[in-house]
Amino acid sequence: MSSLQAITFDLDDTLWDNQGVMLKTEEGHYRWLLEALAVWREARQESPLTLNYEQGVTDYLHRRQQWAQRVPERRGDFTWLRLRALEAQLESQGLARSAALLWAAGAMNEFHRLRVQVTPHPEAAGLLATLAERYHLAAITNGNIHLKRQPLASYFPVAIAAGELLAPKPDPKPFLTALERLNVVPNRAMHVGDSWQEDVLPAQQLGMHAAWVAERGDQALPARVHRIAHIKELPSLIEWLEKRS
Numbered sequence: 001m002s003s004l005q006a007i008t009f010d011l012d013d014t015l016w017d018n019q020g021v022m023l024k025t026e027e028g029h030y031r032w033l034l035e036a037l038a039v040w041r042e043a044r045q046e047s048p049l050t051l052n053y054e055q056g057v058t059d060y061l062h063r064r065q066q067w068a069q070r071v072p073e074r075r076g077d078f079t080w081l082r083l084r085a086l087e088a089q090l091e092s093q094g095l096a097r098s099a100a101l102l103w104a105a106g107a108m109n110e111f112h113r114l115r116v117q118v119t120p121h122p123e124a125a126g127l128l129a130t131l132a133e134r135y136h137l138a139a140i141t142n143g144n145i146h147l148k149r150q151p152l153a154s155y156f157p158v159a160i161a162a163g164e165l166l167a168p169k170p171d172p173k174p175f176l177t178a179l180e181r182l183n184v185v186p187n188r189a190m191h192v193g194d195s196w197q198e199d200v201l202p203a204q205q206l207g208m209h210a211a212w213v214a215e216r217g218d219q220a221l222p223a224r225v226h227r228i229a230h231i232k233e234l235p236s237l238i239e240w241l242e243k244r245s
C-alpha cells in the first residue's frame with residue numbers, strides 16, 4: 001500500500017468506554033430537569049407537575065422514537081430528537097411553549113455537561129499526540145457528545161458529528177467529509193472504530209484501511225481490515241502497515 005497520511009477515529013467505545021457515562025447522563029439530565037422545574041414552579045406558586053421520573057423517562061424515550069420516525073433524516077441527530085421530545089412533553093404537561101423551549105434547552109445543556117465527562121483510555125492522549133506529528137487526524141462520531149468540549153478535542157482539527165450531517169455512519173458521507181477536509185484520499189487513510197457495521201465496513205468499502213477495535217471477533221477479515229483488541233495496539237499495527245508499503 002501507499003503510506004498513510006490520515007487517521008480518523010470513532011470516539012465512543014473506541015477512545016473511551018461510554019456505557020457508564022451514558023447511563024449517568026441519561027438519568028442525570030432528566031432528574032435535573034424535574035428537580036429544577038419543581039423549584040421553579042414552587043417559586044411561582046404553581047402546582048407541581050404530575051410527571052414522575054419513571055413515567056417521564058419512558059414517555060421521553062417514546063417521543064424520541066416517534067420523532068425519529070416522523071422525521072427520518074433526523075434519526076441520528078440525537079440532540080435534535082431529545083429537544084423536540086422534551087419540548088413536546090413539557091407542553092403536554094401544561095407549560096407554555098416559551099417555557100417548554102427554555103426548559104428543554106436547559107435540560108440539554110445539563111445533558112452535554114454530563115455527556116463530556118468521559119474518561120479516555122489512559123493511553124489515548126499520548127497516542128494521539130504522537131500520531132499527530134505524522135498524520136492528519138479527525139474524529140467521526142455518531143454520538144452527540146459536544147465535539148469541542150470532549151477531553152481529546154485538541155487532537156482533532158477536524159471533527160464530524162455524523163448525525164448533525166443527517167448522515168450517520170455507516171453512511172459514507174461523514175468519512176468523505178472528514179477526508180475532504182483533511183485533503184487526503186481514502187486509500188491513504190485509516191479509520192479506527194469499534195463498530196463492525198458503522199466503522200469498519202463503510203471505511204473498508206470506501207477504500208480506507210480500518211482498525212477494528214474489538215476484544216474478540218473471529219470472522220474472516222476483508223482486505224485492509226485489521227483487528228486490535230485496544231487502541232494501545234494501534235502503533236504496532238501502523239508500524240507494520242508502513243513497513244509493508
Ligand SMILES: [Mg+2]
Pocket residue numbers: 010011012013014193194195
Ligand atoms: Mg463507537
